[in-house]
Amino acid sequence: MTRTDDIPDAYDERSVLLQMLHYTQDTAVAKVSGLSEELAHRAPLPESPLMTPVNLLNHLRWVERSWVNADLFGGEDEAPWTDEDPDAEFRQGEDLTVTEAIELYEQEAARTRATFAEVELDMVRRGGREQPVTARWILLHLIEETARHNGHLDILRELADGSTGD
Template identity: 40%
Template sequence: MGISEVEPVERSHPLQAADERAALNSMLDFLRATVVNKVAGLTDEQASTHSVPASALTPAGLVKHLTGTERFWFAIDFAAQDIEWPWPDDNPHGAFALSPDDTLASLVAAYQAECARSRAVVAAAPSLDDLAQGKDMTFNLRYALTHMIEETARHLGHLDLLRESLDGTTGQ
């Protein structure tokens, strides 16, 4: 199997002197771009390999999971959009498992599209203090952004280990 169709994307360093909204958005966008760059160049076979013993995590599975968390936190819970639930019924917060038709390129494209939807949700909210509109949700936009920064950064650590185990690639 040849190199995947996933190409690295340009990253802009997070803003170091900005208002709160711009600082949070720039940090999350930096991490989102890093996710794509961490998997760029992997083959589909590499991206679906369990490269760290005792762990079922794969690079492709992590991208799939991050796509679901973007949808869940921003579109479904914060904006109350009536869109498809991102995870299977038997694993309501997982989606690390790959289906036979998942390719790295399709998963990265879905991730980038979901990040774009999330950006639009965030941009449409007048204030970081705006409360989530989803049923029984009590968090504000500030919390959603900081949670997604934490979620994405944590899984980038996993991607670091998986990628290094697969082909020795390290770095940002």
């Protein structure tokens, strides 16, 4: 069955962008859903011991929070990564169950969508960056980042249990 939940109800810019964000977020959840704890925490690539489905979903959660809170609104970056431990959000995922990782990601994803449903897309923010970015750019970046990591999740899922598809 082909998914059609990437098609928005309206075709104005915001509706299209939000639908694509929601679609990529739902795809990430679908790739992790149904995995056993063992498979969700298995890192099949010896060179990437932190690359597991649960850890990657937790990474996506913190990426969204960081871009919205710190970069869009100029607030504190609450993400667990530091200069000393740039992969802390992946390590943090090791302590989450599949259910916890999905719930935490879905909560963050809903907050992200609610923010972009209201914020002015032309709003310019500098955050901690040298060059300013707009809310639109951040939204597009989150779609791109989630879609790119969905490719990773797709491979991890296929290696875990052979599942393929949307």
